[in-house]
Structures are given as structure tokens and as C-alpha cells.
Amino acid sequence: MSARPDSSEPARARRSGRRPGNPGTRDAVLSAARDAFAERGFDGATIRQIATAAEVDPALVHHYFGSKDKLFLAAIEAPANPADLLPEVLAGGREDLGGNVVRMLLTVWDGPMQPAALALVRSAVTNDWSAGLLREFLVTQVLRRVVGSLDMPAEQREVRGALAASQLAGLVITRYVVRIEPLASASSEWLVATVGPTIQHYLTGKVELPG
Missing domain, CATH: 1.10.357.10 (Tetracycline Repressor, domain 2)
Structure with missing residues (x-):
């Protein structure tokens, strides 16, 4: 989980409460996705739920993975699509x-x-x-x-x-x-x-x- 921003950071960053697009973001999304898919199944899990758990904007999940299907395949390290x-x-x-x-x-x-x-x-x-x-x-x-x-x-x-x-x-x-x-x-x-x-x-x- 990202550290709480200090007062020197821009107000927009403080309000968002989201992870920036850093190298750890992708791993955080994958971890949240694995939990969501295991607990709720593919149909029950949503991009918004996964993004919230990973503390990122849903648009960033789409940026990294494109779709829920592709996110799922990446999360389980599927051998093929x-x-x-x-x-x-x-x-x-x-x-x-x-x-x-x-x-x-x-x-x-x-x-x-x-x-x-x-x-x-x-x-x-x-x-x-x-x-x-x-x-x-x-x-x-x-x-x-x-x-x-x-x-x-x-x-x-x-x-x-x-x-x-x-x-x-x-x-x-x-x-x-x-x-x-x-x-x-x-x-x-x-x-x-x-x-x-x-x-x-x-x-x-x-x-x-x-x-």
C-alpha cells in the first residue's frame, strides 16, 4: 500500500488516493485481481472492484491489461489465450x-x-x-x-x-x-x-x- 502523501504533494494527488503508474502498480493490480477472481469468480469480479482494492484508477487497469479477460489470463499466468x-x-x-x-x-x-x-x-x-x-x-x-x-x-x-x-x-x-x-x-x-x-x-x- 502506498504511503500517505505529505503536505508538499499537489492537492490533486492527495485527493485521488490512487497509486500512480509506477512499476509496483501492475503487481498490485494482479494481486488484487487474483483475490477477486478466486473469491467472486470471473463473472462476479469487476474492474472497478479490483482497481479499488489495488488503490488505482480503473482506467489504469484498462491501460495495463485492456480487458477483464486479459487481466484474468495475466493474473493466473495462463499458458495460452x-x-x-x-x-x-x-x-x-x-x-x-x-x-x-x-x-x-x-x-x-x-x-x-x-x-x-x-x-x-x-x-x-x-x-x-x-x-x-x-x-x-x-x-x-x-x-x-x-x-x-x-x-x-x-x-x-x-x-x-x-x-x-x-x-x-x-x-x-x-x-x-x-x-x-x-x-x-x-x-x-x-x-x-x-x-x-x-x-x-x-x-x-x-x-x-x-x-
Whole structure:
């Protein structure tokens, strides 16, 4: 937290009570963002709340990060921006969504971004705070974008996204964290062919809503 300004500082600076744009400002915003997203979720957290907690003007948050989506990805040190990968996932149309989602996941995890992705999941396994952030990443940044392309009621999209998330999270943990064979050493194409149909069913097949 910044020190209280002395009487020699300009009146405008004393009235604002905001952090100036110094090197510590970005870190303060990221820290406040992590807390906000973990406690309130992506939808519940706002730029204004985060700016208030970091003692900066909301305009400065937009200056550093551009949007709430980009702030969230920076806060959790996401290994990739799903928005950049989404066009490839959707390119095959509705019938190829399951396999393309699995392929996107493996592209991130088997590539140079794996250390950052692995750190995120390992932290989530042992820490409820990190687990909340990982959940928000999977649901709001990945699967919400995928199921948003499907023409169906919002309640169905939510359930289908959650079911797909359960399968993808399980695949990540068994393949990369606890390394259960043969999943740990299986080829990407085998996993796409084997796990993809399950994701496809969750996304477009017959699924009963919770009663």
C-alpha cells in the first residue's frame, strides 16, 4: 500500500488516493485481481472492484491489461489465450467439436507452454484458492466459448460445459500430474480419437439435466 502523501504533494494527488503508474502498480493490480477472481469468480469480479482494492484508477487497469479477460489470463499466468485457439476448434463445425477441444488442450500441454500450465494445475490440486482460479479458466475462458457456439438453452450449455470440464481436468491430471500409463505416454492423436467422442457426447449428445 502506498504511503500517505505529505503536505508538499499537489492537492490533486492527495485527493485521488490512487497509486500512480509506477512499476509496483501492475503487481498490485494482479494481486488484487487474483483475490477477486478466486473469491467472486470471473463473472462476479469487476474492474472497478479490483482497481479499488489495488488503490488505482480503473482506467489504469484498462491501460495495463485492456480487458477483464486479459487481466484474468495475466493474473493466473495462463499458458495460452483460448480466444487465439478458438477459431481452429470451431473450424470443423459442430460434429468435430469434441476432438478439436481435446486437440487444443494437448497442443497447449505438449508444447513449450507446458511448465506454466503444469504449475497452475499442481497448485490447484493442493490449494482451494488456486482451484477456484483454474475452474474459472476452464469454464469461462475455454468451455463457455465452445458451448456458446451451440444453439441451445443457456441451462443446457452450462451443464454440458461442466461435464466436458470434468473430463478434460481428469485427462490433464492423469496424463501430466500423476502420469498414469498408458495415458502419460499415449500419442496426441490416440487421445483425440479416444477421449474426443466423450467430449463430443457431453457437448452435443443426449444429456439429462440435473433433477
